[in-house]
Amino acid sequence: MREIPTNKNCDVEGCSKESKKTVSREKAGAAIKEAGLNLSVKDKVTKAHLCVDHYRKIKKKLKKDREIERLRWS
Numbered sequence: 001m002r003e004i005p006t007n008k009n010c011d012v013e014g015c016s017k018e019s020k021k022t023v024s025r026e027k028a029g030a031a032i033k034e035a036g037l038n039l040s041v042k043d044k045v046t047k048a049h050l051c052v053d054h055y056r057k058i059k060k061k062l063k064k065d066r067e068i069e070r071l072r073w074s
């Protein structure tokens with residue numbers, strides 16, 4: 001299957017903005033859930049597409065996760 005790089009919409013439920021960022025579905029899903037939202041992607045999907053607004057919303061959480069990982073492994 002070939003992925004066609006067309007404009008994709010944000011994968012957050014109820015959001016129809018154009019996606020600008022791609023985040024791993026696992027990380028995005030957890031962060032989005034923490035923000036009280038849901039992703040509308042299927043479980044098999046590994047990447048979640050987010051609009052700028054939703055990406056900003058979870059960016060802090062993603063960063064925090066990374067810091068925790070760093071602490072854990074240092």
Ligand SMILES: [Zn+2]
Pocket residue numbers: 010011012015016017050051052053054
């Ligand atoms: Zn969105």
